[in-house]
Structures are given as C-alpha cells and as structure tokens.
C-alpha cells in the first residue's frame with residue numbers, strides 16, 4: 532500500500548502517525564511545499580517578534596520522519612492530481628503514484644485584489660517564512676497597521692505592541708473578532724486592547740495604501756491616514772485546493788468529505804482547513820480553519836486510510852485565546868436567534884462575562900471572557916441537555932438570572 536500525504540501541518544502529521552500505528556509496512560510519502568518539520572502556525576506572531584525561538588515552533592522532533600518511516604518530498608508543491616491514474620503531479624513535473632491520497636494542504640491568506648503583494652513592508656502573517664521576513668524589517672518599523680481585527684490580526688497586533696511598535700488595527704465590522712465574539716465580549720476585548728496603547732478603528736474600511744519607491748508609507752482609510760512602515764493584511768483565509776481540477780472529487784467551499792474524511796473519489800481523503808466536514812451540533816457540512824479540528828480530522832483520515840472504521844464525530848467552533856491580558860473562550864453558537872435561550876451567568880460590568888446558549892434545553896454554545904475556568908467542563912456538555920440542578924450549581928452573578 533502506498534499512502535501519499537500532501538501537507539505537513541497538524542492534519543497531515545496526525546494522519547501519518549495513525550497510519551503508521553495501524554500499518555507497519557505500507558509506504559508513506561509526504562509532499563509539502565514548506566520544507567520544515569511540522570510546526571505550529573499559531574506561534575508565528577511570537578516567533579516574528581522573537582518572543583520564542585525557532586526550536587519552540589516545532590510540534591514534532593527532528594526524528595519524526597525517520598521514526599514513522601516517511602519518505603519526504605519537502606519543498607515541493609503539488610500542481611495537479613490525476614484522479615483517473617491515481618497520480619500526483621509536482622511542480623517540477625515529477626509523478627508520484629498513490630493507492631490512497633490525503634490532501635491536507637490547509638488554507639492561505641486572502642489578499643484583496645487591490646493590494647500589490649510586491650510592495651515592501653506589506654505582508655500577511657501565515658507561515659514561518661512570513662514571520663522571518665517581517666522579523667528582518669522590524670528594526671526599521673515604528674508604526675504598524677493591521678488590516679483585519681480577527682483572531683490572526685489581533686495576535687499579530689499583540690506581538691508587535693509588546694515589541695514596542697505603535698500598532699493600529701482597522702476592522703470593517705463593528706466589533707473585534709466578529710466570528711468568535713458577541714458585542715459584549717468584543718467590547719471587553721476592545722477595552723483591554725486600547726489600554727495597551729493599540730489604536731482600533733472599527734466599522735472602518737481601508738481605501739488604499741500610500742506607497743513611495745515601492746515602500747509602504749501608510750494606510751488611507753475612509754476617514755484618516757495612518758502612517759505605517761509595516762502593514763499586515765489579515766482579512767480571512769481560503770482553502771488550498773487549486774490543484775484539483777474538474778474531476779470526481781466533490782468541491783463546494785472545500786473538499787466535501789464523509790465521516791471517514793473520504794472524498795467522493797474513494798481513494799482520496801481530505802482533512803484540516805481544506806475539508807468540508809460535518810458540524811457536530813448542526814450536522815451541516817462546513818469548513819473550519821481551526822487547529823484542533825485539523826488534528827482530529829487528520830487522525831480520523833489516517834486511521835480510515837489504514838482500514839479503521841472509526842467515524843468522525845463532527846467539528847465544533849471553538850476558540851480559546853489570551854489576548855492583551857483577557858482570556859476568552861467561545862464554543863459553538865455565540866449569538867442568540869429564534870428558539871435560542873441566552874443565559875447570562877455574569878455581566879461584563881463585573882469584569883467577567885459568561886453566557887450560555889441553549890436550544891430545546893440543550894447547550895449549543897458558550898462565551899466566557901475574564902474567567903474561563905468552567906468552560907473546560909462545559910465543553911463536554913455541548914449538545915447535551917443542561918438540567919436546572921446543574922445550572923443552579925453554577926456560579927451565577929447576574930441578578931436577572933438569579934431572579935428568573
């Protein structure tokens with residue numbers, strides 16, 4: 532059996548380990564565009580500003596490939612998959628035949644068309660190479676603008692702020708991290724960020740970059756000009772699936788997979804940011820660009836490829852992050868709607884915000900900021916009915932709830 536894995540992020544790495552656990556003799560070939568040991572993208576902001584060393588970003592030891600008897604083609608890009616022939620084509624024309632193929636190529640930053648990537652000082656922050664390129668420029672940088680106040684943009688803002696750079700964040704939505712926070716939690720985060728000296732412009736669109744001699748000088752928004760020698764664009768990601776052209780693999784927003792992470796082409800599997808898989812709560816088929824999801828899906832994909840029939844339970848929206856001194860955890864649904872009961876356990880005015888969301892008595896979401904201790908226990912209750920006894924045992928500081 533020849534297993535070909537494309538991508539050495541958390542999805543590919545965990546798949547390799549599962550395959551090797553179940554199949555001691557099969558051949559595993561790893562193809563990855565980045566020529567590194569597997570590393571954590573989550574650490575790229577800290578690595579950019581020297582808060583951590585290169586050795587700290589790796590998620591597996593130097594002997595990982597040898598230990599798992601993996602043949603590597605590192606530094607190679609997959610250009611095409613010939614589904615009929617079970618062959619992967621590399622950018623140099625190399626042909627790699629497979630019996631089973633895992634696509635775990637992750638996603639890449641979405642760069643708006645009006646931004647010229649060739650301008651000096653303009654970056655996205657997605658991989659190790661981005662961190663290293665920005666790191667080189669930092670000694671010349673006094674002011675930085677982050678376009679996009681989402682999870683990645685704010686991690687970059689925090690790192691640059693603690694490095695001593697004056698940072699501005701421009702966000703089109705009316706709150707920070709709109710995908711993970713509601714209005715109340717967004718306001719708590721905004722307060723924490725502004726206290727650290729970061730300027731935040733909400734509901735603001737960037738109109739143009741000011742550039743001289745091909746170097747960025749600043750960002751023009753609708754209302755103001757923000758000086759910047761460094762601009763980081765962080766406005767979302769798109770899955771890396773360009774190498775799949777009209778074939779039998781069903782593609783919607785990503786590669787559609789079943790509960791075994793198998794695509795509509797039986798020999799091709801997908802996991803991680805590129806896989807459109809089942810949501811645990813809604814059953815909907817969806818993309819999630821999340822680390823833990825990539826790990827879990829990689830494990831299921833690897834095991835399935837090696838013959839196991841363990842099914843994927845589904846993904847959950849889940850974020851746990853400490854930013855500017857504020858710890859935030861969001862899980863599942865974060866905002867109310869028809870048929871959704873919102874229970875506020877603690878109001879933000881107390882410095883701790885805790886909200887539960889229930890549908891038909893089942894816990895379908897939570898959002899905790901400031902004090903997140905109970906969130907770990909709650910994770911296991913997601914999707915389960917929460918009885919009154921349990922709710923009563925929670926530390927409740929919202930008077931409305933106590934009186935209800």
Ligand SMILES: Cc1cc2nc3c(=O)[nH]c(=O)nc-3n(C[C@H](O)[C@H](O)[C@H](O)COP(=O)(O)OP(=O)(O)OC[C@H]3O[C@@H](n4cnc5c(N)ncnc54)[C@H](O)[C@@H]3O)c2cc1C
Nearest residue numbers: 538539540541542564565609636637803804820821822825
């Ligand atoms: C700054 C930052 C902060 C983040 N913070 C969080 C967080 O707090 N919480 C969270 O859950 N997630 C976070 N994420 C997202 C998380 O890192 C991703 O969801 C996760 O890495 C996805 O894993 P993956 O294995 O699917 O893909 P990736 O980790 O992206 O790995 C993809 C691999 O495929 C390779 N590849 C791509 N295209 C090709 C090709 N054509 N041919 C060959 N190889 C290819 C790449 O080189 C890479 O090795 C963050 C990401 C960043 C950048």
